[in-house]
Amino acid sequence: MRPGVLIAAVLLVVVHPLAAGERSDREPPERSSIDMPEGWPAHSLIAADVGVIRFSDLGRLGDESATGSVARISTRLGIAGGSYLAIGGEYHWLTDTDPDLDFGYVRFGVGYQFRIDPSLDVGVELGAQGQIGKEFFGTDRVTEDAEYGRIWLRSALVGGATLWTTATLGSDYLGADLRCEWPTRWPALRVGLAAAAGRMERAEFWSVSPALRWSFGPGG
Structure with a gap:
């Protein structure tokens, strides 16, 4: 074996363990953590109300007035970063018309809410809504897809009271509602009153209802 090769082999045997030992003595690198802003999860909630609805006219079905019952429910499932999934709808029963009418909407959408400060939230929502009740909507199908924004x-x-103001715009639908809610002995549950007004299929309406809201999950 040549002297140069022998010297290189000896150096490799001696230096490699020393270098490995030096690396093992080093402390592991520190990992930086990501600090999420306070209140970053979106709220999750279920809101519902049942009450009386009044139509000043029935739009294309005629100019007669009608009174009946209305039920509404909306669910927001918080995801992260203020985003949420929305599922809900409303249904109406008019018993003083000839014949009786029952119809409504179902909705599915996605939204984002932003906390300006602990006392103020603002949110936007986009999705699709389906019509239910072909006698009122004048379609051959029970449902008809349309977009909505909120x-x-x-x-x-x-x-401790909370005021919710909502405006909804959809195809042949325009509505606004105002809800005032008060805390109960159960922190997640609130009770209140809801008032709504608007127009659907050229039929103008207003309603008044007692309301419930249940908040749950992170940020609720």
């Missing part, structure tokens, strides 16, 4: 605002009032 913007809402939550503001805290004195005494």
